[in-house]
Structure formats: structure tokens, C-alpha cells
Amino acid sequence: MARTKLYTGIYVALFVIATMQVGIEQIGLLEESYVLALALITAFSVIKAVIVAGYFQHLVWEPRSLTYVMMLGFVGFLALTVAASYSIQ
Amino acid sequence: MTDETQPRTDGGTATALPGDSHDDGSHLPPRWSIKRWLITTNHKDVGILYIVTAMFFLVFGGMLALLIRAQMWAPRAPGEGILSAMAYNQAVSLHGLIMVFWFLSPIATGFGNYIVPLQIGAEDLAFPRLNALSYWLYLASGLMVFASFFQGSTFAGGWTLYAPLNIPAFMPSIGATTTVFAIVTFCASVTVGGVNFITTIHRMRAPGLTMRSLPLFTWSWLLTVWMMLLAFAALLAACMILLSDRLLGTTYFAMTTDGGSVLWTHLFWFFGHPEVYIVFFPALGAMAEIFQTFSGNRIVGRKWFIVSMVLVALQSFIVWMHHMFLTSINLEVKTLFMATTIGISLPFDLMVFALIYTLIKGRIRWDTPMLYAFGALVLFIVGGITGVFLGAVVLDYEFRGTYWVVAHFHYVMVSGATALIGALFYWFPKITGKTYNEFLGKVSFAVFFTGFNLLYFPMFLAWGTPRRVFAYRPEYLVWHRIASVGAVILGISFLLIIYNLTKSLISGDDAAANPWPYSTTAEWAVSSPPPLENFPGTPSYASGALEFLGSDDDGSGAAAATDGGHATEHEEVHVDHASVWPFVTGVFSFVTVIGLSGLQVGSYPAGLEGLFYQATSVVGVVGLISAISAMGYENFTAHEGGFGETWPFGGVENTKMGMWVFLASDVVLFGAFIGASIFLRVAYGWTNWHPVPHNPIPGLVNTYLLLSSSFSVILALVAAKKHSRKGIVASLVITFVLGLGFLVNKGIEWLELFHEGVWLDSGVRASTYFLTTGLHMGHVIAGLLITAYLIWRAWNGAYSEGSGETLEYFGLYWHFVDIVWLFLFPLFYIV
Structure with a gap:
């Protein structure tokens, strides 16, 4: 409850x-x-x-490894977006 | 050295050899029946399907290569030679695409399918039907490529599909659209497969088989599928955007869009460089296994070899811009990526030296697999060294777009293929139960190695020849002639390989369970071929050696679980190995794509042709939805993991883990769409770009609706834990209504914009807004279809007896859709 x-x-x-x-x-x-x-x-x-x-x-109650899996995808997104955008500055 | 009669596994010593068991079970028709191959979900059958199909595409891609070399026999002007200019462009483009996507990766997937579960002590993959689906989507995508040749012309802009050449203005044929669809379908196949393998390897290892003691081929395959999962999501995004440009008229890659063509290169190479390692890693893993077996020596520096593979897998995502040194990206970022490119060569150096030193320390037996594996190492070293030139900015200015690049990447990619041919000979006795002709195998290697070097090495010497064209300076004539002769010799070697293996399959001697002295992995501890359920008991490494425990002492709990269908009783293990729905899904995927390929910039062709494409689209979509629904409703029981080693995902059920892994790939998919919008806005001028919707309030209302729907899904889960059927149904109905409200609100907003004359093709701002939020709407619609299904099931009493796992897994997806909107809303409505 x-x-x-x-x-x-x-x-x-x-x-x-x-x-x-x-x-x-x-x-x-x-x-x-x-x-x-x-x-x-x-x-x-x-x-x-x-x-x-x-x-x-429920990620706070799950094994931390699941958070890292999601972070892996998010870091990939950040790397692509930031580096690509910077490359044409 | 080990006792030759006692197979040692990478994780311990195999102390129990089962008797021959060729039980095909009662679930499947016999192997000679075509029906078996259409309905099987068993990992070994699927592995064979992958390998055979990949070999077929090797022949197809090879024939295109021979056409290219025939055209290059002499410098040509357009209209001369056996190919027209456009036919040559198609041959070059499809040769690259087929070899990379439909041969190299899939043959490795075949070995991954067949060998990895055996190596880790699993009886099958975590989601067998998804495994079969992955194969049928792969085959369907390959058939789409075939079909594309008969739809005007196939794609003719090079395997990299560079913009703006890839848009309808320059590549208007329907066949070109089908080719892009084929890649999208292949990406779907890879994603499904990736989720499956990641879940399996992490969750279904035998007791005692820790990550540190995993066989090297399994390690290489695990890293490969992780890379596949993330890299192919970027390619999927790129191709979906391209399809939108081609089918709906958005303007991402139009010549008038600032940064459009550079955007394509970013998206493509963010996938493309990891793809090099995706192709090479399984070959590397196979090479390591073969080197160990045929030198009788454990690989030197095993731990560092694994660390190096992990490093390369991570680094592979931060080197992509070295493919873009000749584009308009700035010098600072070029320099940075030159450094990261040099950085990625270091772990490779370590691996190469580990392989060499393993041989130096061992006693080498030059059987056919070893010849190919060793040849692969030699060729890879040449490919690696010549690639260093291309990683240096200044040298790359000179070499980019020349035959130096062609020679370099063939030495890298085809060296991978060389190792995989070695793997084919190595595992042939295990897979077929037959021995191959050793003499003919060695002859084929001699012909292969000669043909390979005659074909590709002269390309270094004729490096001044521009890529992708058939005109070159006369002084290169001799080198191109030698290359063309080499191509024929290489082709003959493949015929020898195929003849040898086919003849051996039909009339070869029976193979022992372990034909190779000093082999070190668990697949050699079972009969050749292995029985349907793989092992005579539950495999365990808990004692430090591989043992097969009986049903009384296996401690597995006889765990089984459903594979996405609805639950069955678990008291007795009765796993399924057959389902027709993956095949049917593959068939209707093909039909759908053929139908949709006729759509061009928002409309179908006129007349009978248009009618054909429209009817095919309708039949395909209806069939596809029906097949997927039938698969969802089918009773299917698969092996559950969690009985052995599960680090680092202990306590996470297979389906939940599969869902999380899928969501990670979806993060990259949406990330690439959002990243593309941000990139184009930066190119456009950030502050000159204003949101397309005039008012953020409808977007805010939609945010409220989605947040509320997330909350109601949570309430459904709470109700399930209270075993309240009414509570579950009520919460799900609220979720459905709120989601529907979101769509209606969005629909009104879009209609208003259409009424004002703002369409998908009204410039890049409108394109990014409609497509990105449209992709999100697609996810909402999929979620609502699932919600409707869940409501129906809940109404009939499902979910109120258990702890609501199914609702939780659906919630993971629905909350993710909510999270994506939390970023789309400010990006497209406020800032």
C-alpha cells in the first residue's frame, strides 16, 4: 500500500x-x-x-546491471548527437 | 598438453561422454521433411538454415563480383563491356550489400545459433520462436533484394547508400526502395536475434560456467550481438528516415536541407564502423578456438584477450568519423577521431600477438580448419596495417575513394570470411555427423589463398584507380587483369569448398563426437550431431569439470517458461520445438514490403501497377498483423534460464531481461531520430528554428494524458498483486482510453497543420516534427493494440492469479514510450 x-x-x-x-x-x-x-x-x-x-x-529495485544496459543506449545517443553536432560547428 | 581422449572444455574437463543420441523428438518431423525446416524453432536447425542460406548469398554476391571484374578487364567507356553503366552501378552496390548483410553476418549467426548454446550448456535459446522469426525475416529480406532487381532497377548508389544520391530525385526506381526496405527488415531480424542471444548467454549458462570461463567463441559472439543491438538500431533509424524521404516525401536528405548528406554519413557510419567488428569478431572467436585446438595450447593471455575484445567493442562506437574525413566536418573533430582510431588498433595488436604466441608455444597440426584460420590471421594483419593509413587524416585525403580502400577492406572483411570458412570445416563434423575430405580441403585452401591475394593485392598497386567506376588509367591494366584472374581462381576455390562439403555430407564417413584432439569446448562432449535437447542430463561445471547431471540431482528445478505466448503449467518439462508462425510472419513481411515499395512520395503508380501494389500492401499488412497475433496467442513452452550462472542479471526473468535489452536498442533508435533532429537544427541555425506547432498547450495535454496512462498501468500491476480482476481490467481500460485520447489530440493537431498547408515535405522543420512524433505515435498505437489484448485476457481471468509479470513487462514498454515523449515534448513544442 x-x-x-x-x-x-x-x-x-x-x-x-x-x-x-x-x-x-x-x-x-x-x-x-x-x-x-x-x-x-x-x-x-x-x-x-x-x-x-x-x-x-522499478529500476531502483532491480539489479543495477539493467540500469547500465539502458545507460549504454543513452550514452550511444549522446555520443552520436553531441559529436555529430559538434562536427559541423 | 591434455590427454587426447579426454576432451577439456574451456571451463573445465568433460568427464562424461554421452552415448550417441539422435533423438529428434516427437515434436518435429524428420530432417528430410521440408515441413520440419519451415516450422522448426530448435537452435541447431535454425543455425543450419542460416549457414546454408548465407552460402547461397555468398554465391549470389560472388557472381556479382565476377561481373564487376569482367567489366574491369579493361578500362571502359560507358556502354562498353558486358555491363551498362547503370548495371555496373547496381552490381557494385548489391555486391557490397549482399556480402556484408546477407553473407558475412548471417553465416556467423548460423555458427552462433548452432554452437553457442552447446558451449554454454543451454538446451536452446531463451526465445526459440523469436530465433526462428529472426531467420525468416533474414530470408525474407534477402528475397526482397532479389525482387528489387525486377522492379525497374535495384539500388545503384553504392553499398553506403550516400545521400543525396539515395533520394527519389536521383534514384527513383521502386527496386531501390525495396532494397532499403530489405535492410530495414534485416535490421529487425538482427534486433530480434540480438535480444535473444544476449538474454541466452547472460541467463542460461550452466552452473559453474562463469563469464571468465566462457569459451572464446561465445565471448566473441556475446560482444558481437551487443554491438549488433546498438549499431543496427542506428542503421534502422537511418533507413527508416530514408524510407520516409522516399515514400512520404520528407526532406531529411534533400539537397536543399542544410547538413542532410552529412547527417546520412553520421548515421550510417555510427553503424558502419562497429559493423566491421560485428563481422570480424565471430571470425576472431572461431580463429581463437581453432588455434587452441590445433596447437594443443590454451590461448596465451586469455584474460587480456577478452579484455581487448571488450575494449574494441566499446571503442568501435567512437571512431566512426574516420570514414568522413573528406566531408565538411571540422578539423578538430577529424583530429580527435584520428586519435580514437589509432587507439582502437592497440587492443587488436594485443590480440594478434596473443594468437601468434599461442602458435609459437604449441605444436601446430595443419589440418584444413587451421590452414584457413592461420591464413585469416595473415590476411588480417595486412588488412589492419593498410587501414592505419586511412586513419590518418592527411593520408586519408589521398587514399579515400580509391582502390586502396577497396583492397584494405577486402583484406579485413574477407579475412573474416576466411576464418569463418575455417570454422565451417572445424564444426562441419559436429553439425553434420560426417567427416569432410581433408585432401580436398587443403587443396581448396591453396586455391583460395592464391586467388585471394591475386585478386586483392594488385588493388594496392593500382590504388590510384577511383572506386566504383570502370574507367582507369592504362598503366593499371596489368594489375586489374591479374585481379580479374584472381577473382576467377577465388571463385573456383569456393566451388571446391562447396563440392567437398556437399559430397562429404552425402557420402562422408561418420564423425566421432570429438574428431579433434585437444578441442576444449563443450560441443565436443556430445554426439555428432548432438541430440535435440543437446545434453544427456543437465550440464554443470560446478565441480570444475563438465558433468552431465541426472534429473534427480540436476537442481535445475526443471524450469520452463513461455516464449511470449500465454502461460502453461510448469510441473512437467515439455518444451516445444515447432511453430509455423515465425515462417508465416516472414512470408507476410515480404508481401508487405513488396506492396509498400510501390509507394512513392505519398502516392502509388497509376493503373494496374498501382492497383497491384495497393492490394499487396493490404494483404501483407493484414497477414502480418494476423501472424504476429497468432504467435502471441500460441501455446509455446521454452526452456527458462536462471538455473545456472546468470551474472550480472541474476533474479531478472528471461522475458523481463529480453524486454530491457529490446528497450536499450529502442533508446538508440529514438536517440538517432532525436539526434537527427538536433543535428539538422544545428545545421539550420539553432535559434532560427521555431517549433512547428504554434501552441505548446496541446502538447502539454498529451503529456498529462501519457503520464496518467503510465500511472494507470502501475495501478493495474498493483491490482494484479491484490488479485483483483476488476482492478486490472479497470486500470487497463483507463490506460487504453488515455492512450486513445493522446492519439486523438495528436490527430487534431496534425489535421490543423495540414489545413494550414504544413505537410511532411514543407521543409526540414516540418519533416523532423512529423516523422519523429509519428514514430512515437506508432509506438503508442502498438502499445494500445497490446493493451486491448491484455484487457481481453484480463477480462477472462488472466493476470489476477499470479504476480502480474505480463503486466509488468508491458508496463516497461509503455513507460518507455512515456519517457520518450518527455523529451519530444519540449524539443518539438517549447524550445
């Missing part, structure tokens, strides 16, 4: 963070300080993804 409360709390938190992302755009932070706004919005997305993976997908 405690898990159900935890899941509910996480669900509410995810809702709030998603709203905050749009809030950043609505208050005009993107126009005022684009880089800061971009960093905040990206950070919020990462936080949400980590929470969903950790608790809804």
Missing part, C-alpha cells in the same frame, strides 16, 4: 514538473535568457525520465 502512495506522489510530481516546463515558456524566459531556459527545460525532462524509469519501471 505504501507503494501506491509513493506512485501517486510521483505521478503528482511529474504533473507539476511538466507544467513548470511550459511555465518557463509562458513567462517569457526563453526570450529573456534562452540558454538558461533551455537548460532548465532539459533538466526537468531528464528528472522526469529518471523518475519514471526509476520508480514506474
Whole structure:
């Protein structure tokens, strides 16, 4: 039962963070300080993804090796995207 | 040295040799029956299917190579020689594609299928039907390539499919589209296979068989499938985007798109360089096994050999830009990738020296497998050294696009093929139960090695010849003539090999269980060929030696589990070895692709031709969905893992692990799509690029919907643990409704954009938005189909008695779809 409360709390938190992302755009932070706004919005997305993976997908209770498997794919994505984008700077 | 009569395994000594057992079981028709080969899911049968099919494609690719060499007999102008200019382009392109995708990787997959379960003490792969599906998708993809020749023309832009040559403006034929579809289907086959092998090797090893004591071929294959899983996901993304450009009219690779052609090279080579090792690693593993057996000596520096393979597998993903030194990427990144390229040669040096020193320390027996394996090492050294030139930026400026590259990569890739031919001779007695003709084997090697070097070495000397064209300077004539003669000799050697093996299969002497003194792996501890269930008991290395434990003392718990179908009783082990649905799925995959290939930039051709393609599409899609559904509903029991060594995935059931591994590849797939969008935005000018939807609020609503649906899936799992049927059904229905709401909301948003005149082809911003979110919608639709199935099953009482594993596994997928949206939403709606 405690898990159900935890899941509910996480669900509410995810809702709030998603709203905050749009809030950043609505208050005009993107126009005022684009880089800061971009960093905040990206950070919020990462936080949400980590929470969903950790608790809804139960990664925090699974062997750590499963997390590493997913990280392998994510690092591959980062390597491709960052290096490719840098290559045309 | 070991006692020649006592086979030692890499993980210990085989102390029990079973009697001959050729029980084909009651589940399968006999081997001579065609029906058996259509329905089998047994790993050994599937391995044989892979090897035979791959040899067939070797002949096909080889015939194209002979056509190329015939055209190169003399410098030609267009219209001269036996091939027209366009026919030559097709031959060059398809020779490369077929050899890389439909021969080299699949023949290794055949050995992986046959040998790896035997080496690790497993009775089959974790998901036997998926294994059969992997094969049938492979065959279907190969037949698509055949078909492409008869659809105007096949792909004619080189095996690298460079942009913008690959788009309809320059390559309009339907056959070219079919070729790209074939690669996509092959990627699907590889992904399915990769998930299967990774789960099997990590979860189904015999007790006592730790990762450190895994045989080297299994190690090499494990690393190969990990690389395949991640690298082919990038190729899949690249080809899906290309198909979108060709079928739907998106503009990723259009000439007017900033960075479009460079984007293709990034995506392709992010796959392409690991592919070199994907092709070579199984050959390396086979080479190591053969060297050990025929030198009677354990490989020198075994631990470091394995560490080196792991390093190469990781490093293979950070060297891809050395294939792009002649593109517009900046000098800093070229320099960086020159350094990483030099870095990857270091572990290879260590492995080569380990192999050489193993031979120096041992007493070599020059049987046919050893001749091929040793020849492969010599050829690989030449290929490796000549590749160093291409890793250096300045030298690469000179050599890129010349026959130096052609010679270099044939010395590397065909050296891998050489080792795999050695593997074919090495494992032939095990697979067929027959011995081959040793004299003819040695003759074939002599002819092969002579033909190989006559063919490829002159290409170094004629290096100034430009790749992919049949015109060259007259002073290179002699070298090209020698190469063409070498090609014929090499072709003859393959005929000798095929004759030898076919004749031996029909009338060769029976082979012993272990025909090779000093062989060190578990497959030699069972009869030739092995029985259907592989072992006479449960294999175990727990005592330090390979033993076969009886049913009373195996401690396995007689574990069996379903292979994605619904659960059956576990009290008695009764595993299945036959299912027709993988074959049917393969057939309808082929039909679907042939139908969809007719679609060009959003429309079918006019008249009867268009009608044919439309009807074929409909039949194919309906058949495909039906076949997959039937496979999902079929009762099928497979061996479960977890009875032996499972590090580092102990406590994770096979299906759950398979799902996670699949999701890792999906991360790369989506990552490549998102990365492509980011890359094109950088090329376009980051801040000049504005989101296509005018308003982020519909996107926010969709975020709420998906988050809520994730929550309701969690509630379904909670209800399952409470054994509440109503709770499960209600939660799943809510999930379905929320997912449907997501699609409706998205549909409204798209319709509004279409109404405003914004289409997939309205520039690269619209293309990336529609395609990336469209891929996500595809995942949502797939999830909803599964949800509907789960609701039906839950309504009939499923999931409320157990602990809800099926719901959990579905949840992993659904939450992943949610996570992807959490990144797509800000990227395409806010920033």
C-alpha cells in the first residue's frame, strides 16, 4: 500500500514538473535568457525520465546491471548527437 | 598438453561422454521433411538454415563480383563491356550489400545459433520462436533484394547508400526502395536475434560456467550481438528516415536541407564502423578456438584477450568519423577521431600477438580448419596495417575513394570470411555427423589463398584507380587483369569448398563426437550431431569439470517458461520445438514490403501497377498483423534460464531481461531520430528554428494524458498483486482510453497543420516534427493494440492469479514510450 502512495506522489510530481516546463515558456524566459531556459527545460525532462524509469519501471529495485544496459543506449545517443553536432560547428 | 581422449572444455574437463543420441523428438518431423525446416524453432536447425542460406548469398554476391571484374578487364567507356553503366552501378552496390548483410553476418549467426548454446550448456535459446522469426525475416529480406532487381532497377548508389544520391530525385526506381526496405527488415531480424542471444548467454549458462570461463567463441559472439543491438538500431533509424524521404516525401536528405548528406554519413557510419567488428569478431572467436585446438595450447593471455575484445567493442562506437574525413566536418573533430582510431588498433595488436604466441608455444597440426584460420590471421594483419593509413587524416585525403580502400577492406572483411570458412570445416563434423575430405580441403585452401591475394593485392598497386567506376588509367591494366584472374581462381576455390562439403555430407564417413584432439569446448562432449535437447542430463561445471547431471540431482528445478505466448503449467518439462508462425510472419513481411515499395512520395503508380501494389500492401499488412497475433496467442513452452550462472542479471526473468535489452536498442533508435533532429537544427541555425506547432498547450495535454496512462498501468500491476480482476481490467481500460485520447489530440493537431498547408515535405522543420512524433505515435498505437489484448485476457481471468509479470513487462514498454515523449515534448513544442 505504501507503494501506491509513493506512485501517486510521483505521478503528482511529474504533473507539476511538466507544467513548470511550459511555465518557463509562458513567462517569457526563453526570450529573456534562452540558454538558461533551455537548460532548465532539459533538466526537468531528464528528472522526469529518471523518475519514471526509476520508480514506474522499478529500476531502483532491480539489479543495477539493467540500469547500465539502458545507460549504454543513452550514452550511444549522446555520443552520436553531441559529436555529430559538434562536427559541423 | 591434455590427454587426447579426454576432451577439456574451456571451463573445465568433460568427464562424461554421452552415448550417441539422435533423438529428434516427437515434436518435429524428420530432417528430410521440408515441413520440419519451415516450422522448426530448435537452435541447431535454425543455425543450419542460416549457414546454408548465407552460402547461397555468398554465391549470389560472388557472381556479382565476377561481373564487376569482367567489366574491369579493361578500362571502359560507358556502354562498353558486358555491363551498362547503370548495371555496373547496381552490381557494385548489391555486391557490397549482399556480402556484408546477407553473407558475412548471417553465416556467423548460423555458427552462433548452432554452437553457442552447446558451449554454454543451454538446451536452446531463451526465445526459440523469436530465433526462428529472426531467420525468416533474414530470408525474407534477402528475397526482397532479389525482387528489387525486377522492379525497374535495384539500388545503384553504392553499398553506403550516400545521400543525396539515395533520394527519389536521383534514384527513383521502386527496386531501390525495396532494397532499403530489405535492410530495414534485416535490421529487425538482427534486433530480434540480438535480444535473444544476449538474454541466452547472460541467463542460461550452466552452473559453474562463469563469464571468465566462457569459451572464446561465445565471448566473441556475446560482444558481437551487443554491438549488433546498438549499431543496427542506428542503421534502422537511418533507413527508416530514408524510407520516409522516399515514400512520404520528407526532406531529411534533400539537397536543399542544410547538413542532410552529412547527417546520412553520421548515421550510417555510427553503424558502419562497429559493423566491421560485428563481422570480424565471430571470425576472431572461431580463429581463437581453432588455434587452441590445433596447437594443443590454451590461448596465451586469455584474460587480456577478452579484455581487448571488450575494449574494441566499446571503442568501435567512437571512431566512426574516420570514414568522413573528406566531408565538411571540422578539423578538430577529424583530429580527435584520428586519435580514437589509432587507439582502437592497440587492443587488436594485443590480440594478434596473443594468437601468434599461442602458435609459437604449441605444436601446430595443419589440418584444413587451421590452414584457413592461420591464413585469416595473415590476411588480417595486412588488412589492419593498410587501414592505419586511412586513419590518418592527411593520408586519408589521398587514399579515400580509391582502390586502396577497396583492397584494405577486402583484406579485413574477407579475412573474416576466411576464418569463418575455417570454422565451417572445424564444426562441419559436429553439425553434420560426417567427416569432410581433408585432401580436398587443403587443396581448396591453396586455391583460395592464391586467388585471394591475386585478386586483392594488385588493388594496392593500382590504388590510384577511383572506386566504383570502370574507367582507369592504362598503366593499371596489368594489375586489374591479374585481379580479374584472381577473382576467377577465388571463385573456383569456393566451388571446391562447396563440392567437398556437399559430397562429404552425402557420402562422408561418420564423425566421432570429438574428431579433434585437444578441442576444449563443450560441443565436443556430445554426439555428432548432438541430440535435440543437446545434453544427456543437465550440464554443470560446478565441480570444475563438465558433468552431465541426472534429473534427480540436476537442481535445475526443471524450469520452463513461455516464449511470449500465454502461460502453461510448469510441473512437467515439455518444451516445444515447432511453430509455423515465425515462417508465416516472414512470408507476410515480404508481401508487405513488396506492396509498400510501390509507394512513392505519398502516392502509388497509376493503373494496374498501382492497383497491384495497393492490394499487396493490404494483404501483407493484414497477414502480418494476423501472424504476429497468432504467435502471441500460441501455446509455446521454452526452456527458462536462471538455473545456472546468470551474472550480472541474476533474479531478472528471461522475458523481463529480453524486454530491457529490446528497450536499450529502442533508446538508440529514438536517440538517432532525436539526434537527427538536433543535428539538422544545428545545421539550420539553432535559434532560427521555431517549433512547428504554434501552441505548446496541446502538447502539454498529451503529456498529462501519457503520464496518467503510465500511472494507470502501475495501478493495474498493483491490482494484479491484490488479485483483483476488476482492478486490472479497470486500470487497463483507463490506460487504453488515455492512450486513445493522446492519439486523438495528436490527430487534431496534425489535421490543423495540414489545413494550414504544413505537410511532411514543407521543409526540414516540418519533416523532423512529423516523422519523429509519428514514430512515437506508432509506438503508442502498438502499445494500445497490446493493451486491448491484455484487457481481453484480463477480462477472462488472466493476470489476477499470479504476480502480474505480463503486466509488468508491458508496463516497461509503455513507460518507455512515456519517457520518450518527455523529451519530444519540449524539443518539438517549447524550445
